[in-house]
Amino acid sequence: MQQFLNVTLTGLAQGAVYSAIALALVLIWRSTRIVNFAQGAMAMFTTYIALSLIEAGQSYWVGLLVALVSGLVLGALVERVVVRPVEGGPELNAVIVTLGLFVGFQALAAILFGSTFVSFPAPFDLRGFTVGGVNIAFTPNSIFVIAAVVVVMLALVALFRFTNLGLQMRASAFSQEVSRLLGVRVGAMLTLGWALAAVVGSLAGVLIAGGNLVSPNYMDAVVVFGFVAAVLGGLESPGGAVVGGLTIGLLLSYVSGYLGSELVALAALVILVAVLLVRPQGLFSHAAARRV
């Protein structure tokens, strides 16, 4: 029972981070029909920026803030400079471009920050809570991770549901031509979409790094799990991305806790294949809306 509790709580905290990565992928897929293979590498890069500041004596919070802001700038720059020329072209072009970015960011990070493992601090205690004299695997830092993701999700929901800007962003994602005819600056909305996605990705990068070791490829596995979560949620649906992320977090945590941690990557692959075989439109998408 205690192990079940431990495994579940750990899975939820991991799942929150996968949700954030899945959400970043969904935001970009919805508006530009591009799977951003560089999402994890961009998050890794901004996490290194945060780490440089922290190592230079700044607080964790300054590092986090700067990582989020640099994510915003990086996302906008990548869309404007690199992705815009291939938008609307053959899908393979965009795939190659984001794969190129992925390789480029990893190489650049290795040059600038080194390719060895370095430890990233956590803002809160990494020792588990004690419940009834028993030490559990759920830590104050896990609560912070979940809370941070929840706050960002709620902020995005508020943006998309209740603001004019969010309405214009959604309209641009659904129908670029009609949006332009209604005076919406679709190009600016797409840039903003990439920028917001990169902020969410940066948050995930810093959160998963907290209390762990980072290297230029530490996000690779995380982004793969986030991608599986996004597919599970239907790739179209932000809500689906969140539920997909939590589900993947829990499932992988059970696999790791009960079957062995070496099976986690295999389990993710099995889930991906199973979803694509049984329900390729994902759990939360209208069947007709998917056109891969």
Added chain:
Amino acid sequence: MSAPATTAALQVRGLSASYGPVTALDGVDVTAEPGRITAVLGANGAGKTTLLRTISGLVRPTAGQVLLGDRDLTRAPAETIARAGVAHVPEGRGVITELTVEENLRLGALLGSSRKRTRHVIDDVYAMFPPLAERRARHAHTLSGGERQMLVIGRALVTGPDVLLLDEPSLGLAPRIVAQIFGLLRELVDDAASGRLSVLLVEQNARSALSIADVGVVLNLGRVVATDSAAALAADDGLRHAYLGF
């Protein structure tokens, strides 16, 4: 609502456009005057839809000019042309089906308020089209064809346009609904309080279109073959048989 403003005519001069090697428009001259409905008629493939898409900036012209009053809109981006006061209601309804009825209208009203020219607000549209009021919180994909046409016309009106470009509003609708929508268009144009709207109405249904239009322009293979009053065009048997199919 703001006081009626004097609105400018839309003038299209010598407009040409092509899709690759295929010429779709060849030196077209059309004027849409405020307070008038100008019908653009012709067979399938005559260039009617291309004419509207070129005016609204979705297709780049190869030659010619698009003027709104003394403002040159030729080759401006579509969003700039929309902001200048040209509302294009595209063929096939153009509702954003993933948004609700109210969100579709809010999107139009955003442009209207940024233009400070909103003559119709969302509540006016609901008063004009009661079926939309009942379905305001529903997603637009649940609407019938007639309701979608009401929604796109209402959404164009809340942008506060000087010029309304309508592409085949009768397409796929029952005759009773077409009569209702055309009657409403006539009322909008005649209503002085609406600030002298110009309407450019593209139709294959030439008989119905001429019955509400003031002026007609007949296109064939991308060229203007006749421009006259709607009554004169409807009375010209040779022209009707050759190009209008009734």
